[in-house]
Amino acid sequence: METVNLGLIGGGTVGGGVIRALRRNGSLMASRLGVTLTVRRVAVRSVAKHRDLGLPKGVLTDDWRAVVEDPEVQIVVELAGGTTTARDMVLAALRLGKPVVTANKALLSAHGPELFRTAAKHGTNLYYEASVAGGIPIIKVLRESLVGNRVLSLAGIVNGTCNYILTRMKLEGIEFSEVLAEAQRLGYAEAEPSLDVDGHDAAHKTGILASLAHGFWVDPKSIHTEGIRQISRLDIRFAAQLGYTIKLLGVIKTVPSKPAKSAKRKGSATLSDGPRIQVAVYPALVPNAHVLASVNHAFNAISVRGDIVGDTLFYGRGAGADATASSVLSDLADAALDLKHASIERVPCFVAHASTSRVIPMEEVVSRYYLRIEVVDQPGVFARISTLLAKAGIGISSIIQPEGHVGETVPVILMIHDAPNAAMQKALKLISRLNVVRAEPVLIRVETFE
Ligand code: NAP
Ligand code: HSE
Numbered sequence: 001m002e003t004v005n006l007g008l009i010g011g012g013t014v015g016g017g018v019i020r021a022l023r024r025n026g027s028l029m030a031s032r033l034g035v036t037l038t039v040r041r042v043a044v045r046s047v048a049k050h051r052d053l054g055l056p057k058g059v060l061t062d063d064w065r066a067v068v069e070d071p072e073v074q075i076v077v078e079l080a081g082g083t084t085t086a087r088d089m090v091l092a093a094l095r096l097g098k099p100v101v102t103a104n105k106a107l108l109s110a111h112g113p114e115l116f117r118t119a120a121k122h123g124t125n126l127y128y129e130a131s132v133a134g135g136i137p138i139i140k141v142l143r144e145s146l147v148g149n150r151v152l153s154l155a156g157i158v159n160g161t162c163n164y165i166l167t168r169m170k171l172e173g174i175e176f177s178e179v180l181a182e183a184q185r186l187g188y189a190e191a192e193p194s195l196d197v198d199g200h201d202a203a204h205k206t207g208i209l210a211s212l213a214h215g216f217w218v219d220p221k222s223i224h225t226e227g228i229r230q231i232s233r234l235d236i237r238f239a240a241q242l243g244y245t246i247k248l249l250g251v252i253k254t255v256p257s258k259p260a261k262s263a264k265r266k267g268s269a270t271l272s273d274g275p276r277i278q279v280a281v282y283p284a285l286v287p288n289a290h291v292l293a294s295v296n297h298a299f300n301a302i303s304v305r306g307d308i309v310g311d312t313l314f315y316g317r318g319a320g321a322d323a324t325a326s327s328v329l330s331d332l333a334d335a336a337l338d339l340k341h342a343s344i345e346r347v348p349c350f351v352a353h354a355s356t357s358r359v360i361p362m363e364e365v366v367s368r369y370y371l372r373i374e375v376v377d378q379p380g381v382f383a384r385i386s387t388l389l390a391k392a393g394i395g396i397s398s399i400i401q402p403e404g405h406v407g408e409t410v411p412v413i414l415m416i417h418d419a420p421n422a423a424m425q426k427a428l429k430l431i432s433r434l435n436v437v438r439a440e441p442v443l444i445r446v447e448t449f450e
Pocket of ligand 1: 009010011012013014015043044045046047049062063064078079080081082085103104105106130131134318319320321324
C-alpha cells in the first residue's frame with residue numbers, strides 16, 4: 001500500500017489529538033483510502049517538554065523548517081497557531097509544492113488570498129476544515145455537498161466559549177463576569193479572553209464561511225463584529241420572558257438588491273449590480289422554537305439555507321483535541337488522495353468566482369431589535385422615547401416594564417419592528433441623551449430566520 005508522510009508543526013492540543021487519532025484509526029483510514037498516513041516529523045517549540053505522544057526518537061524537532069524542507073515529508077500540517085510565523089510556515093510549504101492542512105482560522109482570515117494564490121501558483125492545495133467549528137465538517141458541506149446550491153443564508157454558533165458563557169448565564173441566572181472568571185479558572189477560556197468574548201474568533205470563522213459560500217474573499221475589516229460583554233442576566237431573563245434565547249451568531253445573508261441609481265440606463269452595469277451580502281457577528285435573540293436556541297454549552301451549530309436544499313443544520317463540538325483532529329484527518333484524506341491520484345483539481349479548496357459581489361455596510365442592514373433602556377419611572381417617559389422612535393420612522397411591536405415606584409430607575413424593554421441599522425443607531429443616540437435615561441441603552445438584534 002502507498003504511504004504518505006506527514007510533517008506536523010505543532011504537537012499541542014490539536015497536534016497531539018491528530019497523532020493519537022492516527023494511532024487509533026490510521027489502519028481504518030488506510031483500508032478506506034488505500035493510503036497509509038505516517039507521522040514522519042513533528043515540530044514543537046520545546047523538545048524537552050513532557051508529552052505523551054508515543055513518537056519514535058528523532059521525530060520531534062524544534063526547527064519547523066526542518067519539517068517543511070524534509071524531502072520525505074509530503075503533506076505539511078500547520079497546528080502551531082498565530083499569524084506571523086504560521087504564515088511563513090504555510091508559505092514555505094506551499095512554495096515547495098507541498099499540500100498544507102491547517103486549523104488556523106486567524107491565519108486564513110488575515111492572509112487567505114495570499115495563501116490560496118500561492119497554493120495555486122505552486123500547483124498544490126491548502127485544506128482548512130478544522131479552522132471553523134472544530135469537528136463539524138462545514139467546510140466540506142459548503143465546498144462539496146451544497147455545491148449545487150446558492151447559499152441564501154447561514155447562521156452559526158461558531159464560538160464555544162461564548163456559547164458556554166451564555167448558556168450558564170441563562171441556566172444559572174449569573175452574570176457574564178462571574179461565568180467568565182470561572183471558565184478561566186477551569187481553563188475553558190483564555191487568560192486574555194477578548195479573541196473569544198469580543199467576537200473576533202467568530203468573525204474569523206464567519207469570514208471563512210462567507211468567502212466559501214459566496215465565492216469572493218471577504219475582507220475581515222468589512223465584517224461587523226460585536227461580542228457578548230454587554231449582555232446582562234437581565235437581558236437573558238427578559239429575552240426568555242419574550243420566548244427567545246440570546247446566542248452569539250455569525251450571520252451571512254444575501255440581501256435583496258436595491259436598484260442602482262447610476263444604472264438606470266440599460267447596459268450601464270455597476271458594482272452595486274452584484275449580489276449584496278451581509279456578513280456579521282453579533283449577539284442575537286433567537287426564537288426558542290428555532291433549533292439554534294437549544295444548542296448549549298460549548299457546542300457549535302450552523303444552519304445553512306440553500307436555494308435548492310432548503311434548511312439544513314450541522315451540530316457538534318466546536319473545539320477540543322479529538323473533535324478538531326477529526327476534521328484534520330478528513331483534510332489529510334483529501335490531500336493524500338490528491339497525491340495518490342496526482343490531481344489537485346478534484347476538490348478545489350477555494351474558488352473566487354463572484355467578482356461583483358460585495359459585503360454591505362451594517363448601516364444598510366435591516367433588523368428587528370430588542371432594546372433595554374434604564375429610565376426614571378415618571379409620567380411621560382414612554383411618550384418621549386416613542387416620539388423619538390416614531391420621528392425616525394421606527395415602529396415598536398411590544399413593551400415590557402416591570403412594576404416599579406415613581407422616581408426609581410426601572411428597565412423598559414422595547415421590541416422594535418424591522419428598521420435599518422443606521423436609523424436605529426441615530427434614534428438610540430437621541431434616546432440616550434434624554435435626562436430620564438440613566439445608563440447606556442442595550443440594543444440586541446432579533447433574528448427571525450424568515
Ligand atoms: P497549542 O496547544 O498551543 O499548540 C501549539 C503547538 O505549536 C505546540 O505544540 C507548540 O509547541 C507548537 N509551536 C508553536 N510555535 C511554534 C514554532 N514556532 N515552531 C514549532 N512549534 C511551534 O494550540 P492548539 O490549541 O493545538 O491550536 C493549534 C491551532 O489549531 C491554532 O491555530 C488554533 O486556533 C487551532 N484550533 C484549535 C482548536 C482547539 O480546540 N484547541 C480548535 C480549532 C482550531 P510547544 O508544545 O513546545 O509549546
Ligand atoms: N476559542 C474557540 C472557541 C475554540 O471558543 O470556539 C477554537 O476554535
